[in-house]
Amino acid sequence: MEKPKVATTSLAGCFGCHMSLLDIDDRILKLIELVDFDKSPIDDIKNFTGRCAVGIVEGGCCNEENVHVLQDFRKNCDILISCGDCAIDGGIPAMRNNIPLKECFDEAYHDGPTVYNPNNITPNDKELPLILNKVYPCHHVVKMDYHLPGCPPSADTLWEALVALLSNKPIELPYELIKYD
Template sequence: MSKPKIATTSLAGCFGCHMSLLDIDERILELAELVEFHKWPINDRKSFSAQCAVGLIEGGCCNEENVEVLRTFRSSCDVLVSVGDCAIMGGIPAMRNMVPLEECLQEAFVDGPTVHNPTGAIPNDVEIPLLLDKVYPCHEVVKIDYYLPGCPPPADTLWEALVALLTNKPISLPYNLIKYD
């Protein structure tokens, strides 16, 4: 039987959760024994060519492309996990949720004290995905099966959770892996 496939992506995140995943250090070899990395930032594969067992989502949804990617992950992965606070709650990017979108753009591209923009235009290329009215946590856009909180979740938390998921065993996270103060 072939190894189960997993996929990961970073939406409106900082890649910190992916860095934390790399922090499992040499255990990544063990992980490679267990799974095949089908689509993730390391191989930069653009689209799914097979159904995956597990998808890990970092970051929430701040633009239409994030939504599209997330929906593709949902239909291409059996189990979807929100990883980290941005995926779960919107995180730092969601701080803009207090401010209307137009004001955000105005401040970022026109009025900000360090902005040099003689034309005063807000960038508008067809390649730029349209921003959403606010940053959404992933579970408000698609159904999410599991949540791994943390900013980022420690490597050991990711490791324990993935191994439990892939070996079909109940997860047991010791207290120090799920406490955040």
């Protein structure tokens, strides 16, 4: 029987949730017996190669590319998981949500104390994805099936969730595994 596929991505996140996934230690050997990884930074597959059972999304949406990737995940995954606080509530990137975009750019590329920008350029190449007005949690953009809170969610949280889904059970986290920090 073909193994179910798992895809992962990091949108406006810090890759901490992916680090936490690696933190399941030797259980990762058991995991690769149970699943194949499809599109994911873990195996560097860039595009979906087929239907995935589970999609794990780290980070919220801060630019148009994040939105496209997230929509692509929704299209290709049966179950989509918001993994970590950034995917759930925007997290640290969402701290800019009350600051006008212009001010953010000025601070980042012109006025910040460590900025070196002799030509005074604000990056605006057409290759660069456009920044959204705000950072959006994933479930503000597409339907998310599960939320795994934490910054990052602990390796045990991710393991429990994946094992539950792979055994066709709903994710029910015990008290110690629901943490927002």
